[in-house]
Amino acid sequence: MYHYELLGGGTEHNFRKTLFIFFLCVIGLLLVFQLTNSKEEPVSKCLGSVTVPTVAPQQSTPLEQTTSKPTVAPQTSTSQEVTTPKPTKHVWDTMDGEGYQFSENNGPIVLDERYEKLNNLPACGDLAAVQVKPDVLEKVYTARKEFLDCINPIVAKYKGKPKEMILDWVAQVEICDKLPVFESLGVVPFENLHETKWAVLPKCKEENNLLTLGVGHDTIAEEKFNRTVPNTKFYGADPIIEPNRQMYSAFGKFFPFAIGKQPGFTKFRVLPNQNQKTRAYVFQDVTTIPFLYFVKDILKFKRIDFAWIDIEGGEFEFLDQLHNDITICQFNIEVHMKFRKEDGAEVFSEFIFKVLENQKYIFMKSLYTDVGVHRMFFINVQSPECLAKFFGQWN
Numbered sequence: 001m002y003h004y005e006l007l008g009g010g011t012e013h014n015f016r017k018t019l020f021i022f023f024l025c026v027i028g029l030l031l032v033f034q035l036t037n038s039k040e041e042p043v044s045k046c047l048g049s050v051t052v053p054t055v056a057p058q059q060s061t062p063l064e065q066t067t068s069k070p071t072v073a074p075q076t077s078t079s080q081e082v083t084t085p086k087p088t089k090h091v092w093d094t095m096d097g098e099g100y101q102f103s104e105n106n107g108p109i110v111l112d113e114r115y116e117k118l119n120n121l122p123a124c125g126d127l128a129a130v131q132v133k134p135d136v137l138e139k140v141y142t143a144r145k146e147f148l149d150c151i152n153p154i155v156a157k158y159k160g161k162p163k164e165m166i167l168d169w170v171a172q173v174e175i176c177d178k179l180p181v182f183e184s185l186g187v188v189p190f191e192n193l194h195e196t197k198w199a200v201l202p203k204c205k206e207e208n209n210l211l212t213l214g215v216g217h218d219t220i221a222e223e224k225f226n227r228t229v230p231n232t233k234f235y236g237a238d239p240i241i242e243p244n245r246q247m248y249s250a251f252g253k254f255f256p257f258a259i260g261k262q263p264g265f266t267k268f269r270v271l272p273n274q275n276q277k278t279r280a281y282v283f284q285d286v287t288t289i290p291f292l293y294f295v296k297d298i299l300k301f302k303r304i305d306f307a308w309i310d311i312e313g314g315e316f317e318f319l320d321q322l323h324n325d326i327t328i329c330q331f332n333i334e335v336h337m338k339f340r341k342e343d344g345a346e347v348f349s350e351f352i353f354k355v356l357e358n359q360k361y362i363f364m365k366s367l368y369t370d371v372g373v374h375r376m377f378f379i380n381v382q383s384p385e386c387l388a389k390f391f392g393q394w395n
Contacts, residue, residue, distance in 0.1 A: 109227065110227070111227050111228075112224070112227050112228035114201070114228050115227060115228055115229075115230055118201060118202065118205070118228070118229055118230055119205070119230040119231075120205075121202070121203065121204050121205040122204055122205065123204065123205050123206065124202075124204035124205060124206035124388070124389060125204075127206075127384070127385040127388045127389055128384065128385060130384075130388040130392055132384070132387050132388050132391065132392040133392070136387075136391050136392055137387070139181075139184060139391070140185075140381050140387060140391050141381070142181055143179075143181045143182065143184070143185060143362060143381070144359065144362055144381045146179050146181050147176060147179065147181075147182075147362040147364075148356065148359065148362075150175065150176040150179060151173060151176050151356065152356060154172050154173060154175075154176070155352060155353065155356060158349065159353075162345040162346045162348070162349035162350075163345045165345070165348075165349055165352075166337050166344070166345040166348055166349070169366065169374060170366045170367060170368050170374050173366050174366055174367075176364070177364045177365060177366065182364060185200060185379070185391075186200050186201065187199070187200055187364070187365075187377070187379075188200075188201060190221040190224050190225050190228075191220070191221060191224070192218050192220050192221040193218045193220050194218065194369070195310075195334070195369055195375060196221075196365075196375075197221045197225075197308055197332045198330075198332055198364075198365050198377040199225070199306060199330060200330055200379060200390045200391075201228075201229060201390075202229070202305075202389050202390055203389065203390060203391065203392055204388075204389060204392070205230075205231065206231065206389075207231050207232075207233060208229060208231055208232040208233070208305045208306070209232070209233050209234075209235065209299075209301065209304060209305050209306070210222065210225060210232055210233070210234050210235070210252075210305065210306040210307075210308070211235050211236075211295070211299075211301075211304055211306070211307045211308070212234065212235070212236035212237070212248070212252075212308045213236075213237055213259050213307070213308070213309045213310070213311050213314075214237075214238055214308075214309065214310040214311040214312065214314075215236050215237075215238040215240075215244040215247065215248055215254075216238065216244075216271055216310060217240075217243055217244060217247065217271060219236075219247045219248055219250075219251075221308070222234055222236075222248070222251065222252070222308075223250075223251065225306075226251050233252065233253075234248070234251055234252025234253065235252060235253050235255070235299055236248040236252055236253070236254050236255065237254075237255040237256075237257060237258070237259050237289075237294065238254075238255075238256070238258075238270075239256065239257055239258040239268060239270055239284075239286035239287065239288075240270050240271060241256045244256075255289075255294075255298075256287075257286065257287045257288065257289050258270075258286045258287065258288045258289070258311065258314060259288070259289060259290075259291050259294055259311060259314065259318075260288040260289070260290065260291065260314055260317040260318065261290055261291060261317040261318045261321070262288070262290060262317075263288060263289060263290055263293070264288055265285050265286070265287060265288065266285065266286060266288040266314075267283050267284065267285050267286075268283070268284060268285075268286045268288070268311070268312065268313075268314055269281050269282070269283050269312035269313055269336075269339055270282065270283075270284050270286065270312070281312060290318075291317070291318040291321055292318075292321055292325055292326065295326055296326070301326070302327070303327045303328075303329065303383075303385060303386075304326065304327065304328040304329065304331070305329050305330070305389070306329070306330060306331070307328050307330075307331035307332070307333075308331070308332045309331060309332065309333040309334065310332075310333070310334040312336055312339060313336040313339030313340050313344075315333055315334070315335065315336070316340045316343075316344055316347045316348070319347060319348070319351040320347075320350070320351065320354070322351075323354055323355070323358060323360065324358075324360075327380070327383050327385070327386070328378075328380060329379075329380045329383065329385075329386035329389065329390060330377070330378060330379045330380060330386075330390070331377075331378050332375065332376070332377050332378075333375070333376055333378070334369065334373060334374070334375045335348060335373065335374055335375075335376065336372070336373050337372045337373065337374075338370070338371060338372030338373060339372075355378075358382075359381075359382065360380060360381070360382040360383075361378040361379060361380055361381065361382075362378070362379050362381055363376050363377060363378045363379075364376075364377055364379075365377040
């Protein structure tokens with residue numbers, strides 16, 4: 001009995017033994033199958049990872065096969081060039097540059113020679129109560145009369161002909177810029193990168209404000225003004241944030257939105273930061289703030305001393321508000337008829353006829369800067385405060 005059990009006798013023991021051997025066989029077969037696959041799988045994977053365009057050329061000759069390693073890289077770049085589709089027509093893209101490149105300028109700031117003189121002017125005091133001397137008033141009123149005598153006959157020819165007027169504008173009115181009386185007004189230039197801004201410097205000392213509508217990646221004129229006229233605060237608005245924010249914030253306060261007549265989201269012609277090489281303007285939807293709301297409610301201005309307006313056609317939105325809704329002592333404006341073809345001529349014509357009717361402004365320095373674009377400079381010769389600050393003399 002004992003010997004029989006040791007030898008594995010009995011039905012139950014035979015079953016267990018057979019089952020154990022079966023499992024050993026199954027495990028052995030699995031190991032063999034796995035080893036067989038492990039030898040074949042890497043070959044198939046490696047072959048699957050080879051790029052056909054780069055390998056096929058290497059099989060042309062035995063010599064090329066022996067030197068295939070150095071030639072793989074050129075073949076790869078060639079295959080990329082072949083497989084990369086080339087556009088068949090122009091694709092619109094504003095990214096034609098790296099953006100405005102700021103240069104380091106650690107040198108001293110050199111003030112204009114007029115700065116010290118303007119800084120030592122007598123205080124303005126209450127401009128509303130200042131009495132401008134009669135001889136000064138006579139000089140200003142004489143300039144206005146001679147200007148009106150010159151400009152009225154020219155403009156009258158275009159009554160009811162707004163398109164003809166805008167086309168002939170600079171050639172017709174530039175004769176009035178040559179009036180000798182204008183030379184006594186003291187109009188001085190401040191050159192920018194692409195145009196010239198004009199100004200009459202103050203005759204008394206107080207805090208001045210200069211409003212820039214449309215920075216356009218160019219603050220050279222503002223910087224010159226800052227080095228010339230002391231006590232001036234600058235406020236600039238442009239819907240393109242960079243580089244305008246960094247440029248204007250060096251000396252003034254920057255506002256990242258467009259200026260129009262109504263609030264909302266408006267399509268404006270703007271100069272993206274990336275377009276430094278071509279200076280190509282594009283039309284984009286931008287946030288727009290009403291002109292009067294910006295000036296009166298945000299800036300809290302009761303009077304604008306200097307306004308420089310260059311907003312690529314947006315000026316047509318609020319030209320009518322420059323008559324009586326806000327006091328501006330002097331302003332430069334660029335009129336972009338080419339971007340307001342549907343009614344720009346009518347709006348400009350109405351504005352000019354209203355200016356001559358009110359006799360509030362005289363204008364000069366009309367100059368083409370592009371086809372369908374011209375600049376003008378306006379001086380307020382009606383406001384007592386403007387006359388006192390820029391043309392008055394004090395006891």
